[in-house]
Amino acid sequence: MRFLFKTDYEDDIRLFPHSGYFVSYGLLLAVLLIAPYVLSSYVMSQLVFVCIYATVGVALLILTGFTGQASLGHAAFLAIGAYTAAYLQKYNVPFPIYFLAAGVLTGLIGAMVGFPALRLTGIYLVIATISFALIVEEILARWESVTNGNEGMRVKAVSLLGVTVSRDSPTFYFLCLAVLVLTIVGTLNLLRSPTGRAFVAIRDSETAARSMGVNVALYKVKSYAISAAITGFAGVLFAHKLSFISPEMFTLQLSIEFIIVILIGGTFSLHGAVLGAIFIVMIDPFLTYLKDDMPGIIAGVAATFGAGTQSAANVQSKVAAFASLNGLKGAIYGIIIVLFVLFEPLGLYGRWLKIKLFFQLFPLYKRATFKRQKIYVKSERNR
Amino acid sequence: MSYFRAENLSLHFGGLKAVDAVSFAVEKGEILSIIGPNGAGKSSIFNLISRIYRPTSGRIFFEDQDITEEPPYDIARLGIARTFQNIELFENATVLSNLLVGRHRHSTTQLWQELLFLPSVRANEKVHRRRVEQVIEFLDLEPYRDKLISGLPYGVRKVIELARALCSEPKLILLDEPSSGLNVEETDDMSFWIRDLKNELGVTVLMVEHDMSLVNRVSDRVIALNYGRVLTMGSPAEVQHHPDVVAAYLGA
Numbered sequence: 306m307r308f309l310f311k312t313d314y315e316d317d318i319r320l321f322p323h324s325g326y327f328v329s330y331g332l333l334l335a336v337l338l339i340a341p342y343v344l345s346s347y348v349m350s351q352l353v354f355v356c357i358y359a360t361v362g363v364a365l366l367i368l369t370g371f372t373g374q375a376s377l378g379h380a381a382f383l384a385i386g387a388y389t390a391a392y393l394q395k396y397n398v399p400f401p402i403y404f405l406a407a408g409v410l411t412g413l414i415g416a417m418v419g420f421p422a423l424r425l426t427g428i429y430l431v432i433a434t435i436s437f438a439l440i441v442e443e444i445l446a447r448w449e450s451v452t453n454g455n456e457g458m459r460v461k462a463v464s465l466l467g468v469t470v471s472r473d474s475p476t477f478y479f480l481c482l483a484v485l486v487l488t489i490v491g492t493l494n495l496l497r498s499p500t501g502r503a504f505v506a507i508r509d510s511e512t513a514a515r516s517m518g519v520n521v522a523l524y525k526v527k528s529y530a531i532s533a534a535i536t537g538f539a540g541v542l543f544a545h546k547l548s549f550i551s552p553e554m555f556t557l558q559l560s561i562e563f564i565i566v567i568l569i570g571g572t573f574s575l576h577g578a579v580l581g582a583i584f585i586v587m588i589d590p591f592l593t594y595l596k597d598d599m600p601g602i603i604a605g606v607a608a609t610f611g612a613g614t615q616s617a618a619n620v621q622s623k624v625a626a627f628a629s630l631n632g633l634k635g636a637i638y639g640i641i642i643v644l645f646v647l648f649e650p651l652g653l654y655g656r657w658l659k660i661k662l663f664f665q666l667f668p669l670y671k672r673a674t675f676k677r678q679k680i681y682v683k684s685e686r687n688r
Numbered sequence: 689m690s691y692f693r694a695e696n697l698s699l700h701f702g703g704l705k706a707v708d709a710v711s712f713a714v715e716k717g718e719i720l721s722i723i724g725p726n727g728a729g730k731s732s733i734f735n736l737i738s739r740i741y742r743p744t745s746g747r748i749f750f751e752d753q754d755i756t757e758e759p760p761y762d763i764a765r766l767g768i769a770r771t772f773q774n775i776e777l778f779e780n781a782t783v784l785s786n787l788l789v790g791r792h793r794h795s796t797t798q799l800w801q802e803l804l805f806l807p808s809v810r811a812n813e814k815v816h817r818r819r820v821e822q823v824i825e826f827l828d829l830e831p832y833r834d835k836l837i838s839g840l841p842y843g844v845r846k847v848i849e850l851a852r853a854l855c856s857e858p859k860l861i862l863l864d865e866p867s868s869g870l871n872v873e874e875t876d877d878m879s880f881w882i883r884d885l886k887n888e889l890g891v892t893v894l895m896v897e898h899d900m901s902l903v904n905r906v907s908d909r910v911i912a913l914n915y916g917r918v919l920t921m922g923s924p925a926e927v928q929h930h931p932d933v934v935a936a937y938l939g940a
Contacts (some may be wrong), residue, residue, distance in 0.1 A: 317784065318810065370926030464806040491803045498802035498809050499788075499795035502781075506789045509778035516738045517856060518793035527799065573780070 320493055337482060341475035349478055351590070353546055354534065355582045356481035357539050362566040362578030363488050364535035369564075370572040372528040374422055377560045378434035381441035382533045383556035385411045386540020391458040392451055408534045415533020419526035438560055443554040457551025460544045464480060472546050481542050488535055489575055495531075504528055558635065561668045565638060566686050569645055571652025582654040590635060600625040611679030690749075691716040691892060692860055693833065697746035699732050699916075706732045707748070708916035714860070719886055719893040721903045723927070724913035725936055730896040731773055732916075734862050737894075738763050738770050750860065765793045771849040771859035773865045773896075775842075783832045783840075783848055787823065790855030791816040823854045828879060842873045855887070861885065863895040867902050875902055882906045900928065914938070 309322060321327060341349050361379060368374050386407040393403035421433050445452045452458065463470040463477065470476045495501040503524045506514035515521050544550050561583055570581025604621035612620065627633075649656055663670045690713035699707040707729040715722050722730045735741045737748060739760035746757045750766060758766070769790070778786050794816070797809045826831060827847050832840060837848070846869065853861055866882065867875040879902050885891045897903050903910060903924055910927040912919040914936040920927055928931055 314821075317817060318813055352912075494805035494809075495799075495802055497757055498797060498805065498813065500788050500799055500802050502728065502785050503792060505781050506778050506792075509780055510776045512740060513772065513776035514789070515760045516764060516770050517789050517852065518761050519789070520759075520761040529797075633900065651893050 318497060320490075320497075338479075341478050346473055350546075351586050353478050353481050353542075354502060354586045355579075356478070356485045357420075357542050357546065358563070358566055358582035358585055359579045360481075360485045360488050360539040360542075361536050361563050362570065362582050363485075363492055363575055364532045364539070365375060365563050365567050366572065366575060366578050367492060367495070367504070367535070368528050368532035370567060370577070371496065371508060372504040372525065374525060374528065375427070375431045376434045376532070377431050377557065377564065378441075379536050379563045380555040380557070380559035381438040381531075382411050382415060382536035383540040383543055383559070384412055384441055384445060384550075384552075386537030387460075387544035387550050387555075387665070388445065388452055388458070388540075389537070390541040390544050391460045400465055404538065404541050405426040408537045411537025411540065412530045412534030415536075416526050416530040418533070419529030422525055422529060423522050435557065435560075438555075438557060442552055442555060445555070452477075452552070455552060457549055459548060460548050462548070463545050472548055477545070481546075484538055486493065488538070492575060500527065558638075561638060565642060567652075568642060569652055571654035573651065574654050576654040576657075577652050580657075584653065588634070588637065592628075592637075595628040595633075596625070599628055623669065690714065691751065692894070693749040694733070694735075694737075695747045695749070697733065697736060697748065699729070699736055699741055700744045702778035705916045707736065707743075710909055710913070710916070710918055712918065714892060714894055717886060717890060717892055718908040719882065719895065719906050721895045721897050721907040721910045721924075722913060723842070723897065723903060723910055723933075724919075727911040727915075728936075729916040730791050730876045730913055731864055733913075734770060734864050734894075734896060737768065738861060764856055764858075767857075767859035768862065769856045769860075770862035771853050771866065772821075772845075773868065775845050775849055777837045777845055777849060779838045779854070780836065782834050782836055783829065784834060785819065785853050786837060786848060787820045787855045788816055790823075791819060791851040793856050807851065819857070820855055823851050823868070826884070827851045843871070846870060846874070846878075847868055847881075850878075854885075854891075858891060858895065860892045863893060865896055865898060867897060867899045875899060878902070879905045904928075 307323065307325065309316070311317065319655075321330070331341070340352065344352070345606060353488070361383060365376065365379055368376055383632070389407040389410050390403050393406060398406075418434070418437050422430055425433055446455050448454075465476075465480075468476075470480065496505075503514065504520045506517065506519055507521055507524055507528075511521050512585055566581035566585050568581070569584050570577030570579065600621045603616045603624050608614070608617040609622045645652065651658075659675055662674070692714040693711075694713075695711050698705065701706060710729070710733065712720075722733065723728050732741065736743050739758065743756065743850045745805055747754055749755065750768065753766070755763065755766060778789065782788075795812065797806075797812055801809050826832065827850065829844075829847065829851055832844060832848070837845060840848070846866065850863070850866065863882070866878050882893060882895070883906055885893055893906075895903075895907070909922065909926050910924045911921045912927050912930065912933045914932075919932045919936060920930045922930075
């Protein structure tokens with residue numbers, strides 16, 4: 306175990322507290338940089354989605370994890386970013402400009418959504434953001450002159466400095482990775498400066514934040530704007546990756562997926578967004594596996610244990626029918642959320658920290674270290 | 689002209705007069721305590737000053753400026769900091785970041801500068817950090833810098849709240865029951881610190897307190913309230929022996 310001996314105020318400010326971080330993050334970066342030349346194109350495609358989901362996850366963490374404002378409307382921000390890109394691309398606007406424009410426009414709309422949030426808390430705020438998402442979805446379907454309605458829009462490949470970057474090329478992956486890394490670094494910078502601390506203050510006690518001089522309304526709107534802008538950037542990449550966008554891609558289920566990203570990853574640290582993104586992107590291959598291979602395997606196991614050909618085939622068709630049920634994905638999402646909230650509210654990253662601590666303290670780890678307890682002294686009077 | 693002045697301050701909830709035409713003045717550099725039975729309106733006065741409640745009528749002046757209509761977040765900017773009766777700390781943050789929020793009124797950097805963490809932001813952060821360290825040293829909080837609030841005992845939290853208020857470098861500090869929930873030794877420490885606030889840092893203190901021994905030790909003047917009205921005002925000894933105060937506490 307390493308004991309940090311701080312000798313300078315710089316020690317509390319720098320992003321990497323000690324040299325070990327350079328080694329581990331350097332290795333991670335090296336692996337990510339050589340990945341496109343080693344891994345298959347399918348895995349690379351999944352990695353691009355991990356980058357995009359993680360970017361949205363970081364955006365949602367700023368809003369929900371650090372400012373404490375719930376949002377089930379991030380699919381709408383993603384859609385606004387994606388459609389801005391698709392629309393401006395039609396008029397031959399270059400990539401860097403429509404990329405920025407998408408972020409700025411989404412940020413402005415995010416700030417507008419932030420205003421009702423000033424008066425709403427908890428479940429009411431969630432309902433307000435859901436209705437915002439539904440309104441956007443409806444506008445996308447109806448405003449045909451701009452969005453092409455339910456027929457959707459084609460998105461051509463990125464054209465960067467005169468070079469066409471195909472959506473499956475390593476360059477596009479590096480672009481997504483760069484956006485993710487820049488987002489994370491920017492967010493970390495924000496969190497170690499007055500604005501980030503004001504966000505955390507608002508999350509934990511609005512009254513105290515106010516009496517310490519934090520303009521709560523202004524910072525809530527700022528938080529919404531930043532979160533929406535980042536999601537807008539991610540939306541541009543999302544549109545390019547899919548090369549086709551239509552309103553039914555940006556449904557409530559996508560917003561819930563983003564919530565799952567941070568809930569499963571862990572809401573207290575940016576690591577959570579990345580871990581959660583990896584998890585959520587892996588669900589689709591898992592479902593495919595469930596559909597394609599699982600029935601055969603279970604039938605095989607049944608046959609090994611003495612089931613006749615007839616009954617084994619029967620089992621296989623039953624399992625196959627179950628695996629291709631409509632809404633199975635939603636049910637799996639629901640179960641995952643419930644299990645994580647019940648058993649690991651700190652998410653995957655929290656679990657990882659516990660495992661790390663176990664080995665650091667081995668054999669002195671106490672089982673009750675992370676035992677949850679209720680705290681009764683908190684007052685709700687001055688909300 | 690007084691340093692801080694409340695004139696005919698009233699707060700009515702429907703027919704209930706929580707604060708009823710209260711007037712008082714605080715002189716620069718004094719420690720003024722407000723005492724009174726439960727429900728006398730002591731904390732309500734604090735909440736009126738820090739603008740959590742809007743006064744039904746009356747005016748509040750600080751340094752000859754009318755602050756009755758200032759938005760709540762500007763009260764801190766003017767140099768009035770406060771603590772809370774039931775501790776309002778940022779539970780899931782470290783002691784250090786709690787104290788740094790206290791520095792918020794001194795932050796000058798813009799959002800875009802912070803996103804890039806420009807050298808100016810870094811330099812400002814170091815200044816904040818140094819000021820916070822001075823407060824940490826003043827209140828003996830060295831062992832807790834990187835601890836989360838949620839894992840700290842009540843007595844320490846109480847001190848951290850005082851520390852957070854001090855980090856904003858206030859001219860006037862409002863202490864809402866600084867000794868509630870503290871044991872005898874912790875209360876002793878608190879009384880030394882409150883006097884040091886006045887003598888070493890030159891902060892004016894307005895305090896709500898139930899512990900009469902603490903009130904006697906630190907206050908220059910005392911105001912007694914009951915049912916939202918001022919019963920009497922004067923030195924701690926005078927107020928304690930005033931017949932109306934005795935009646936309010938013990939019954940007539």
